[in-house]
Amino acid sequence: MPKLITQVGCPYCGSSCDDIEVLVSDDGTKILEVHNACIIGTNLFFHANDSTRPMLPRMRQPDGSMKEISFEEAVDWTAKTLLAAKKPLIYGFGSTNCEGMSAVGRVAEKSGAVLDNCASICHGPSFLAIFDNGYPSCTLGEVKNRADVVVFWGCNPMHAHPRHTSRYSIFPRGFFTQKGQMQRTIISIDPRQTDTAKLADIHYMLDQGHDYELFDAFRTVLRGHDIPDVVAGCKKEDIIRGATAMKKARFVMIFFGMGCTHTDGRNHNIDIAISLTRDLNSYTKASIMAMRGHYNIAGPGQVWSWQFGFPYCIDLSKGTHAHMNPGETSSIDLAMRDEVDCFVNVGTDAGAHWPIDAVKHVKKHPFITIDPNYCMASEISDLHIPVRIAGVDEGGVVYRMDNVPIQFKAVLKGLSGVPSDEELFDMIYERMCQLTKTEPVWLAAKEDRKYPVKV
Numbered sequence: 001m002p003k004l005i006t007q008v009g010c011p012y013c014g015s016s017c018d019d020i021e022v023l024v025s026d027d028g029t030k031i032l033e034v035h036n037a038c039i040i041g042t043n044l045f046f047h048a049n050d051s052t053r054p055m056l057p058r059m060r061q062p063d064g065s066m067k068e069i070s071f072e073e074a075v076d077w078t079a080k081t082l083l084a085a086k087k088p089l090i091y092g093f094g095s096t097n098c099e100g101m102s103a104v105g106r107v108a109e110k111s112g113a114v115l116d117n118c119a120s121i122c123h124g125p126s127f128l129a130i131f132d133n134g135y136p137s138c139t140l141g142e143v144k145n146r147a148d149v150v151v152f153w154g155c156n157p158m159h160a161h162p163r164h165t166s167r168y169s170i171f172p173r174g175f176f177t178q179k180g181q182m183q184r185t186i187i188s189i190d191p192r193q194t195d196t197a198k199l200a201d202i203h204y205m206l207d208q209g210h211d212y213e214l215f216d217a218f219r220t221v222l223r224g225h226d227i228p229d230v231v232a233g234c235k236k237e238d239i240i241r242g243a244t245a246m247k248k249a250r251f252v253m254i255f256f257g258m259g260c261t262h263t264d265g266r267n268h269n270i271d272i273a274i275s276l277t278r279d280l281n282s283y284t285k286a287s288i289m290a291m292r293g294h295y296n297i298a299g300p301g302q303v304w305s306w307q308f309g310f311p312y313c314i315d316l317s318k319g320t321h322a323h324m325n326p327g328e329t330s331s332i333d334l335a336m337r338d339e340v341d342c343f344v345n346v347g348t349d350a351g352a353h354w355p356i357d358a359v360k361h362v363k364k365h366p367f368i369t370i371d372p373n374y375c376m377a378s379e380i381s382d383l384h385i386p387v388r389i390a391g392v393d394e395g396g397v398v399y400r401m402d403n404v405p406i407q408f409k410a411v412l413k414g415l416s417g418v419p420s421d422e423e424l425f426d427m428i429y430e431r432m433c434q435l436t437k438t439e440p441v442w443l444a445a446k447e448d449r450k451y452p453v454k455v
């Protein structure tokens with residue numbers, strides 16, 4: 001009998017929906033139906049059925065072809081390569097569980113690596129602003145239950161976080177928002193008429209890259225001062241209308257995305273957004289939240305802050321203490337300055353999503369991809385090690401965009417012999433300890449380890 005598994009988490013976007021239902025074949029190896037997920041999440045689950053998923057590591061051969069090798073060989077090569085490197089860069093972690101993020105910490109310390117995650121090219125500027133100006137934020141449940149003015153600044157959830165609007169921000173009927181969308185004023189701030197903008201009551205089609213000026217105009221109006229007739233391409237009367245709606249609201253929620261972090265000003269767009277939120281709190285209740293991209297990209301910020309004191313761009317090459325300085329220790333900057341001599345791509349696709357020049361730089365050195373699937377990074381790697389898919393055939397803890405931890409389930413039996421990220425990093429760490437004749441730390445505490453250590 002096929003089995004319906006409920007309360008499943010979707011391992012795709014930062015909405016981290018945990019109300020998915022998955023119908024699994026009676027032998028637990030195939031997904032037959034997916035309920036409640038958006039089209040992206042549905043495709044992700046069905047992708048796990050793909051019979052061509054890699055089951056063994058593949059190593060680049062002198063003739064350029066890839067040849068399958070055993071996990072023991074792959075672990076040995078990775079351990080030796082990391083130990084031989086002066087300054088390896090271990091990057092990614094948007095799409096894996098917190099257990100994997102924790103396990104890599106020991107590998108990174110042992111190899112004196114720089115440990116970084118996709119925030120570096122995504123909401124890293126938001127972290128810089130948060131360091132400077134704080135983070136007056138809340139949970140998505142508060143948004144659902146209280147927010148009556150919702151601002152989407154430089155983000156398009158209808159495409160990037162498809163169920164965000166129905167679960168948390170526009171449509172749901174909450175405790176104090178019983179009328180759902182009817183009770184909310186939606187404001188979209190985007191140079192394009194996106195599908196989110198089409199849903200909005202007010203759309204500011206600002207001039208691209210002029211977000212800072214528009215934030216400034218809102219703050220100026222809120223404080224009762226005059227502004228020019230047009231700011232950032234938006235009319236004065238429209239800005240006054242939006243500022244008045246925010247001021248009169250019972251709870252203003254500002255969501256922001258790549259339209260702010262990837263454009264001129266970057267972290268300063270976010271620090272003024274935080275200042276606007278603070279200003280609004282003089283009149284009403286207001287909160288702000290980064291539209292974090294991957295389902296667990298908030299995870300490394302949590303796990304590594306606990307382990308090292310820093311959320312990203314963590315330089316462990318000094319051996320005695322961690323150091324973080326984005327711009328100096330951030331992945332793209334390190335790559336562009338040729339400061340790393342080994343690259344490990346984990347649960348991400350730097351091959352597809354980095355600037356091509358940065359890819360060319362890291363490609364000069366050993367390049368290892370740890371990922372369940374074939375992707376552009378795996379295809380240019382010297383070694384590709386497959387792992388189980390977190391949230392599909394491996395469970396684990398993930399942090400939603402509002403930093404709420406959720407226990408994700410495994411819905412499929414994992415591919416035979418394929419380890420999870422955590423198991424793989426533990427194997428690599430243990431091999432590094434064997435090679436350096438040092439005692440592993442902490443591994444003894446993992447008495448319930450699921451894999452046999454064969455290396």
Ligand code: SF4
Nearest residue numbers: 010013017038041163
């Ligand atoms: S909105 Fe995001 S987390 Fe929810 S089902 Fe779609 S892709 Fe998955």
